Amino acid sequence: MRGGSGRSVQSRxxxxxxxxxxxxxxxxxxxxxxxxxxxxxxxxxxxIPFEFKHVELFxxxxxxxxxxxxxxxxxPRAGPSNSEGAGxxxxxxxxxxxxxxxxxxxxxxxxxxxxxxxxxTPDHWYPSDIQQRARVDEYLSWxxxxxxxxxxxxxxxxxxxxxxxxQPLPSEKLxxxxxxLSTSLKQFEERFLQDKAFIIGSEISLADxxxxxxxMQPVGVGCDIFEDRPRLREWRRRVEDAVxxxxxxxxxxxxxxxxxxxxxxxxPQLKEQLAPVLMKMLK
Amino acid sequence: xxPALAYCFAxxxxxxxxxxxxxLKAENLTEEFRxxxxxxxxxxxxxxxxxxxxxxxxxxxxxxxxxTPDHWYPADLQKRARVDEYLSWxxxxxxxxxxxxxMPQPLPPEKLELATEELNVALKEFEEKFLQDKPFIAGSEVSLADxxxxxxxMQPVCAGYALxxxxxxxAAWRSRVEEAVxxxxxxxxxxxIMNxxxxxxxxFAPELLESFKQHLLKQx
Numbered sequence: 095m096r097g098g099s100g101r102s103v104q105s106r107x108x109x110x111x112x113x114x115x116x117x118x119x120x121x122x123x124x125x126x127x128x129x130x131x132x133x134x135x136x137x138x139x140x141x142i143p144f145e146f147k148h149v150e151l152f153x154x155x156x157x158x159x160x161x162x163x164x165x166x167x168x169x170p171r172a173g174p175s176n177s178e179g180a181g182x183x184x185x186x187x188x189x190x191x192x193x194x195x196x197x198x199x200x201x202x203x204x205x206x207x208x209x210x211x212x213x214x215t216p217d218h219w220y221p222s223d224i225q226q227r228a229r230v231d232e233y234l235s236w237x238x239x240x241x242x243x244x245x246x247x248x249x250x251x252x253x254x255x256x257x258x259x260x261q262p263l264p265s266e267k268l269x270x271x272x273x274x275l276s277t278s279l280k281q282f283e284e285r286f287l288q289d290k291a292f293i294i295g296s297e298i299s300l301a302d303x304x305x306x307x308x309x310m311q312p313v314g315v316g317c318d319i320f321e322d323r324p325r326l327r328e329w330r331r332r333v334e335d336a337v338x339x340x341x342x343x344x345x346x347x348x349x350x351x352x353x354x355x356x357x358x359x360x361x362p363q364l365k366e367q368l369a370p371v372l373m374k375m376l377k
Numbered sequence: 378x379x380p381a382l383a384y385c386f387a388x389x390x391x392x393x394x395x396x397x398x399x400x401l402k403a404e405n406l407t408e409e410f411r412x413x414x415x416x417x418x419x420x421x422x423x424x425x426x427x428x429x430x431x432x433x434x435x436x437x438x439x440x441x442x443x444x445t446p447d448h449w450y451p452a453d454l455q456k457r458a459r460v461d462e463y464l465s466w467x468x469x470x471x472x473x474x475x476x477x478x479x480m481p482q483p484l485p486p487e488k489l490e491l492a493t494e495e496l497n498v499a500l501k502e503f504e505e506k507f508l509q510d511k512p513f514i515a516g517s518e519v520s521l522a523d524x525x526x527x528x529x530x531m532q533p534v535c536a537g538y539a540l541x542x543x544x545x546x547x548a549a550w551r552s553r554v555e556e557a558v559x560x561x562x563x564x565x566x567x568x569x570i571m572n573x574x575x576x577x578x579x580x581f582a583p584e585l586l587e588s589f590k591q592h593l594l595k596q597x
Contacts, residue, residue, distance in 0.1 A: 197455050199458050199459075200462060201461070201465035202465070203465040204458050204461035204462040204464075204465050205458075207457075207458070207461050208455075208457075208458045208461070211454055211457075212454060224438060224442055225427050225438075227438075227441070228429050231431070231434035231437050231438070232429055234434075235431035235433045236430075236431055238465070238468035238469055239468055239469065242469075
């Protein structure tokens with residue numbers, strides 16, 4: 095028995111310490127990524143103990159190349175190496191990823207649901223009432239092909255493409271993206287939010303969390319979609335209050351200071367790899 | 378195709394909630410339908426005054442409301458997470474890539490080639506990451522994930538892209554899923570789409586046709 099442990103010996107809290115390999119929950123995250131922010135906020139807001147494994151998407155390779163590899167001879171296979179674990183962890187070589195003992199999981203929605211069940215989070219996050227729950231599922235499903243189809247592109251077009259390709263900002267493309275986003279936002283307001291405080295009613299749920307982090311992406315790169323949308327603006331304020339303003343802004347610090355990304359050194363091989371992908375987006 | 382999916386699942390579990398199954402006519406543009414499904418998409422579910430869109434949401438609702446056998450959406454946390462993981466990934470990977478062959482008018486060859494390429498990438502990922510060498514996505518029993526996956530993959534097949542032909546592992550998985558669902562029911566649900574090649578443009582409501590066309594031309 096360890097000395098001094100008069101309090102309950104729940105080992106969860108100790109998983110925060112670095113170096114405890116194979117124990118406790120690990121979340122592989124880069125807060126520049128929207129789904130990562132949703133997970134970060136959810137876990138912290140519910141006091142779920144986890145080890146934050148920082149993956150830096152633009153230093154480590156999002157395409158899976160180990161910066162240490164000298165020759166470009168073979169097709170890169172491994173995942174981000176800053177946390178090499180993330181490469182092995184995430185079958186899909188992306189963030190976010192979860193590692194819980196031997197169990198690994200990708201996909202934000204799947205991870206959120208897993209955490210909510212395992213840690214018995216308050217009912218409102220994913221209600222046990224099947225109709226309320228269905229509303230959350232409905233939103234989470236629609237989100238993928240609507241909000242998430244356009245909101246992320248604002249960052250690619252305003253920051254990443256110019257950064258990686260040296261090409262100027264393509265304004266018609268941005269226009270197209272913003273129009274698509276506008277349509278989705280209209281649907282979001284009319285179909286999902288309506289006159290309610292939150293998507294499912296009077297309390298926040300996973301649906302609001304997943305939505306808000308996505309909408310902060312354009313805000314971060316200077317497309318303030320809340321500006322002309324008072325109803326959305328009010329909803330955002332409520333979401334911030336519900337999770338805690340401090341936590342909300344902590345999670346969004348990086349994206350809100352995205353301009354600083356322009357100053358980071360991008361690995362030239364990474365630039366080379368990403369440039370064609372990005373050029374494809376320009377079309 | 379989402380309607381076939383929900384139909385299949387509902388019938389297999391001996392329940393027949395009012396599902397909009399026919400996606401090829403203009404029913405979904407009528408006022409009646411509009412009241413049911415504000416997003417004007419199939420499938421839609423109406424359960425008393427409760428209406429629901431999005432096929433995944435509908436499936437999950439059915440599972441919980443009718444307490445279907447556990448394997449469809451296992452209570453085991455990790456197995457369930459595997460199902461969730463696939464259901465999430467498929468939105469932007471399999472689902473988005475499978476739509477191209479449904480058009481009665483042929484796509485321009487470069488677009489078709491690109492679409493085929495993307496589908497192939499998605500199929501590879503499906504085999505390597507989700508199926509691996511397990512009988513089904515979640516393990517030893519069929520789940521919602523397999524059903525959703527197979528129904529989506531039937532789209533290109535029914536339009537003439539024999540994607541199972543050169544993929545023995547996928548073909549074997551397909552047999553297992555059909556077996557588990559019941560071959561007859563599977564064919565019944567896919568009747569409409571099996572005959573899609575025989576459709577001519579005039580069988581589509583003009584508004585639907587136009588909207589499909591716009592959607593497809595926008596994709597990449």
